[in-house]
Amino acid sequence: MKIANLPGDGIGPEIIEQATRVLNALDEKFEMESAPVGGAGYEAHGHPLPEGTLKLAKEADAVLFGAVGDWKYDKLERALRPEQAILGLRKNLNLFANLRPAILYPELAGASTLKPEVVSGLDILIIRELTGDIYFGQPRGVRECPDGPFKGEREGFDTMRYAETEIRRIAHVAFQAARKRGKRLTSVDKANVLETFQFWKDIVTDVHKEYPDVQLDHMYVDNAAMQLVRAPKKFDVIVTGNMFGDILSDAAAMLTGSIGMLPSASLDANHKGLYEPSHGSAPDIAGKGIANPLATILSAAMMLRYSLNKAEQADRIENAVKKVLAQGLRTPDIYEEGTTKVGTKEMGDAVVKALAQ
C-alpha cells in the first residue's frame, strides 16, 4: 500500500515527520513517497501543485498532507498561491466529504478555553462539503460594478452555488455517519437569507426520507456558531457547506483544547482519501519545534481506518495518543500547570514509545 506524503510549508514538515515516524513504528509497513506541495511546490517547480505531486497523489492509496501557506506568498497571483494546492487536490481527487471529529480527551478538559463541564465528554463530528460552494463557484473576480448605488466602481464578487447531486451525496455521507453514532444529524444552513442554502435544506430534508431512524434538525449557521460554544455536547453529527464548515470546525477545535488536536479525513465516493490536520501552516511558530503533532498523528490514524482498512492499527495509534496525554505530556498549545511541557519531536517520541507498550 502506497502513501503519498506531502509535508508542505511552515510547521507542515515538522508535524508530518512525527506522523511518519509513528506510521513506521507500526507492524504493518507502508510504501511512502514524498513530494513538494504549496509554497514548497512553488519553490521547487514554479507551481503550488506540481504535476508530479498531483500524479503521486492520484496513484497512491492515500495522501498524508501537512499544511500549506505562508504570508510571503500573499502577493502572488491567486493561481500560484500555496492554498491552491490543497484546493486543487480536493477538486482533482473529488474529495467531497470532509470529516472533522472534535473529541475532547478527558485529560485536556482544562486546556479548553471553555469551562470543563461544558466540554467534558465532547464527541461531535463535523461533516463539511469540500468541493463546492462559494469556494469553487464561477464567476468570481474583480470587475466594474454593473448597477446599483456603486455602479462604475470596482467590486469583488464570488458565486455561491450547490448542485443537487453535490448536496445529496454529502447528505448521504452524513446520515450514514449519524446512523453509526448517536443517530442525530444537524444540517447547518443560512436558508433564511440565501437561495443556495434554502435549496440545501430542501434536499437534505428529502434525503432524510431514506433515513427515518436518524433524527434530523436544521439550524442557521449563526445560531450554530453560538450553540457550539454554549452547549456543544447537544450536537452529534453536523453537516454543512464548504465555507460554514471551514469556520465552524475551527471554532469546534477550541472545544478540544487546541486546533493542534483536530484531525481530518477528506474522502471521495470510494473512500480514497487525503488526511490532514484541520489547522494551517502556523507560520508564527514554524521552525521553533513547538507545534502540536497530534492532529496529524490522529489524521494518520483516520487514514488507516478509512482508506487503508487497518482499523486495529488506527486503534493502536489513538490509544498511544491517549497514553501520552495521560502521562501528562503537553505541547505549549495544550499546556497547563502541573503537566510536562514538550516540543514537537518529544511528543512524537512519546507516541512512538507508547505504541510499543
Ligand SMILES: NC(=O)c1ccc[n+]([C@@H]2O[C@H](COP(=O)([O-])OP(=O)(O)OC[C@H]3O[C@@H](n4cnc5c(N)ncnc54)[C@H](O)[C@@H]3O)[C@@H](O)[C@H]2O)c1
Ligand atoms: N489545509 C491547510 O493547509 C491550511 C489550513 C488552514 C490555514 N492554512 C494556511 O496556513 C497559513 C496560516 O493561517 P492561519 O494563521 O490563519 O491558521 P493556522 O491554523 O495556521 O494558525 C492559527 C493559530 O493556531 C496555531 N496553531 C495551528 N496549528 C497548530 C499546532 N499544530 N500546534 C500549535 N499551534 C497551532 C498557530 O500558531 C496560530 O496561532 C495561511 O497561509 C493559511 O492560508 C492552510
Ligand SMILES: CC(C)[C@H](C(=O)O)[C@@H](O)C(=O)O
Ligand atoms: C487553506 C484553506 C484553503 C483551507 C480551507 O479554507 O479549506 C483551510 O482553512 C482548511 O480548513 O483546510
Ligand SMILES: [Mg+2]
Ligand atoms: Mg480552515
